[in-house]
Amino acid sequence: MLKLYDGTTSVCAIKVRLALFEKGVAFESHNIDLRKGDQLDPAYLALNPNGVVPTLDDDGGIVIESSVIMQYLEDCHPTPSLLPESPAGRAAMRLWMKRVDDTAHPSIGSLTHATVYRPAFLALDEDARAERLAKIPDPKRRQRFAAVYKDGLDAPIAIASVKNLNMLIVDIEEALTVGDFLAGTSYSLADAAVTPYVNRLFDMGLLGLWAVSAPRVFRWYSAIRERANFAPAIIDYLTDSDRAAFNAMDPEAPGRVMEILAAG
Ligand SMILES: N[C@@H](CCC(=O)N[C@@H](CS)C(=O)NCC(=O)O)C(=O)O
Secondary structure: OEEEEEOOOOHHHHHHHHHHHHHOOOEEEEEOOOOOOHHHOHHHHHHOOOOOOOEEEEOOEEEEOHHHHHHHHHHHOOOOOOOOOOHHHHHHHHHHHHHHHHHHHHHHHHHHHHHOOHHHHHOOOHHHHHHHHHOOOOHHHHHHHHHHHHHHHHOHHHHHHHHHHHHHHHHHHHHOOOOOEOOEOOOOHHHHHHHHHHHHHHHOOOHHHHOOOOHHHHHHHHHHHHOOOHHHHOHHHOOHHHHHHHHOOOOOHHHHHHHHHHHO
């Protein structure tokens, strides 16, 4: 059986789980506790040298990178298809997946670490903070996290991230003027790839900031929440500790995000 090295709230792991549940492919989930730092254990780094989830183990064949894993699942389990029918639709789908990987992902990471995970990081003593940062294998990622832990939503990278995510919502709104899904007339890997990012804004209590300017995004997200894959891939995974982390989020964050959006 497929084994997914997984993270309960990991946006990248959620993408993959949405595809797995949509396709009805059985898998065994092996939780990597990201807040505890399990992703940096040498045994896990041997599977995924980037020290991130998800990682798919298909009978010993290791596949990393969420978008690559989604395409791999499509190749191995083509029915039901999560590819748009037309070449143009498939190109649009791949563009959404690239956009998510290139900009939405680092942006949501910076925003989440600046607001949800920052309080726990700041509660560590100086040595533990340094040790936590030193373990992050990718220097760019390490630098980003250090900046948002230090300055929260005032860090330039956090401000740029809010603006990037705003552009994402604006562009989703635009795409949905054509149809009910992001890339063509049916649910595709594009919808699965984008869902966790919009859902994260919802979980952070921020999605309402776009309620007036992006009504189509709200309709799309409501329909996405009603799909049969949403609860098993997202809601059923949330632990009490995940909920507690979101509840401990900086209460001033929505106001600060609103200021950043208003400043344009
Ligand atoms: N490009 C990678 C990114 C994976 C990634 O950043 N995963 C996050 C969770 S969504 C992670 O494992 N973070 C670990 C950490 O922050 O130390 C992918 O798409 O699989």
